[in-house]
Amino acid sequence: MQEMAGLDEGAPLFVQIAERLADEIADGGLVEGEQVPSTNELAAYYRINPATAAKGINMLTDDGLLEKRRGIGMFVAAGARDRLLAERRRRFAERYVEPLVAEASRLGIGADELAAMIRESSYVRGGAL
Amino acid sequence: MTPAISVAGLSRRYRGQLALDDVSFDLEPGSITGLLGRNGAGKTTLMRVVAGHEFASAGTVTVLGARPVENEQVLRQMVFVREDQTYPDFRVRQVVQAASWFYPNWSHQLAGALLDEFNLPLDRKVRKLSRGMRSAVGNVIGLAARAEVTLFDEPYAGLDPVSRQLFYDRLLADYAEHPRTVLLSTHLIDEAAGLFERVLVIDRGRIVLNTAADNLRGAATSVTGPAIAVAEFTAGRPVWVRRRIASQESAVVAGAMDETDRARAAALHLHLEPLTLQQLVVHVAGTPVGSLEERTSA
Numbered sequence: 403m404q405e406m407a408g409l410d411e412g413a414p415l416f417v418q419i420a421e422r423l424a425d426e427i428a429d430g431g432l433v434e435g436e437q438v439p440s441t442n443e444l445a446a447y448y449r450i451n452p453a454t455a456a457k458g459i460n461m462l463t464d465d466g467l468l469e470k471r472r473g474i475g476m477f478v479a480a481g482a483r484d485r486l487l488a489e490r491r492r493r494f495a496e497r498y499v500e501p502l503v504a505e506a507s508r509l510g511i512g513a514d515e516l517a518a519m520i521r522e523s524s525y526v527r528g529g530a531l
Numbered sequence: 532m533t534p535a536i537s538v539a540g541l542s543r544r545y546r547g548q549l550a551l552d553d554v555s556f557d558l559e560p561g562s563i564t565g566l567l568g569r570n571g572a573g574k575t576t577l578m579r580v581v582a583g584h585e586f587a588s589a590g591t592v593t594v595l596g597a598r599p600v601e602n603e604q605v606l607r608q609m610v611f612v613r614e615d616q617t618y619p620d621f622r623v624r625q626v627v628q629a630a631s632w633f634y635p636n637w638s639h640q641l642a643g644a645l646l647d648e649f650n651l652p653l654d655r656k657v658r659k660l661s662r663g664m665r666s667a668v669g670n671v672i673g674l675a676a677r678a679e680v681t682l683f684d685e686p687y688a689g690l691d692p693v694s695r696q697l698f699y700d701r702l703l704a705d706y707a708e709h710p711r712t713v714l715l716s717t718h719l720i721d722e723a724a725g726l727f728e729r730v731l732v733i734d735r736g737r738i739v740l741n742t743a744a745d746n747l748r749g750a751a752t753s754v755t756g757p758a759i760a761v762a763e764f765t766a767g768r769p770v771w772v773r774r775r776i777a778s779q780e781s782a783v784v785a786g787a788m789d790e791t792d793r794a795r796a797a798a799l800h801l802h803l804e805p806l807t808l809q810q811l812v813v814h815v816a817g818t819p820v821g822s823l824e825e826r827t828s829a
Contacts, residue, residue, distance in 0.1 A: 406725045412788075412805040414745035415725065442707040449699060450725040451563055452707045454745065501794055 407448045415450050419458025427467065427478055428486040438468060438476045533596045535560040535680055535712035536581055540590035543576050543736075550576040552736035554590070558712055558729070560679070563702075565727040565744070566716040567812050573736040574716040575614070578684045581714070582611035594680055607635055612673035614685035616665065623660070623668060624653040627675075634676040641705060642675035648697055662689030670698050674705055683715040695719070699726060720809035730808070734816040749805050751814070752788050755781040756801035764799055771814055783814065 409418050426432045439447070444455035459476055462468040467482040506516045524531035534557035543551040551573050558564055566574050579585040581592055583599030583606060592599060599605045618626050627646065631637040646653065649667040652660075657668060666687050673683055687695050703726065706713065717723050730747060732740035751771065754761055758780035761773075769785040788796075788803060796803050806814070 409725070410805070411807050412749050414748045416745060442704075445703055445707055446700070448725070449703065451728045451744075452703070452710075453562065453728050454725075457745075497790065501797070504798075 415454045416457035420461040434478045537593045542589040544588040561710040562728045563713040564729040566731050568733040572733045609680040610676040610678040611682040612669040612686050616669050618657040630672045636677035645671040666690050681713045721807050724808040749787045751806040753804045760799040
């Protein structure tokens with residue numbers, strides 16, 4: 403497998419490109435008003451077809467997360483980070499909390515015990531929460 | 532828009548052997564397409580007919596809107612780099628020079644940079660070069676020609692992985708700046724997978740798959756784990772192939788997996804792994820044509 407900077411086989415490449423950029427915006431690696439890499443830069447970095455990279459950028463533009471400044475390039479839109487974080491909180495509940503609760507109930511772990519385990523885990527990791 | 536390459540009802544027969552059987556497809560200008568298939572499937576014959584090196588037994592081929600055979604205007608806009616390319620008894624420098632005279636969009640700058648990066652000895656005779664170096668000469672010409680239609684047939688026989696990576700990187704970079712229509716055949720499918728916008732799979736002279744490369748990502752998934760759990764998970768899904776050892780089973784299932792599927796697989800202690808493009812082509816090549824549409828659209 404050619405090294406494609408961590409892209410995998412599971413989803414269309416343009417979707418993965420869009421997700422990577424969205425993650426960077428949510429994590430603050432790309433701040434609002436900042437210029438995002440060009441299609442050709444993304445294509446060279448990920449070693450993918452430029453049209454595929456362009457499709458990923460277009461996905462974020464259609465969602466209003468990026469905006470085009472004619473003749474200059476693509477920029478992170480105002481409010482993009484807040485919108486992404488709200489979406490992530492929703493997905494967090496779905497992806498992590500629900501399966502966690504389901505497995506806990508299968509193992510007979512009650513809500514208080516589960517909360518204690520989470521606090522313990524946070525403590526071990528130096529008070530991450 | 533006029534397709535860069537248009538093939539309709541193309542057949543090519545060699546003494547009763549049908550090398551190409553009713554092949555039809557269009558390639559839009561400005562795209563990179565992978566031509567994939569087994570040895571002897573018809574990849575080289577197809578490229579040769581498109582390049583005007585060979586006549587069609589039936590059907591038509593147009594390149595940039597015109598027939599390519601003995602059509603200088605088309606041939607100057609098309610470069611064909613073959614796996615078994617032979618050159619007259621010339622030095623590398625002379626071969627590259629001759630190519631620069633033929634192709635109107637030739638980039639001396641790119642050719643110079645590539646000759647340097649591939650470490651090609653300019654004053655050595657091409658026939659004295661190693662197989663890999665001969666392939667590199669072909670790659671330099673194929674890229675520096677900047678031809679509107681660029682055909683690469685297994686362009687890196689004998690090339691080491693470092694040089695192949697160099698080829699992919701330079702192809703992408705130059706293609707980004709100077710878009711053109713690229714048709715590239717390869718057996719190293721996973722290596723080249725990221726380059727392709729479209730994929731053509733040919734098997735026994737027939738096109739068995741013609742689709743956007745992104746349609747194939749996640750098109751099938753291998754499900755591995757306890758046989759009972761695999762059976763439960765795959766019930767009601769199209770299964771391409773099953774393999775079993777003792778109580779463990781591995782099944783290839785068509786269709787994309789969503790969050791619910793993944794959660795269910797995790798609960799059943801199953802391992803999900805999307806098929807790579809190469810694995811998909813192995814499944815697709817060599818199966819009856821009729822079943823393919825359902826397979827990829829499933």
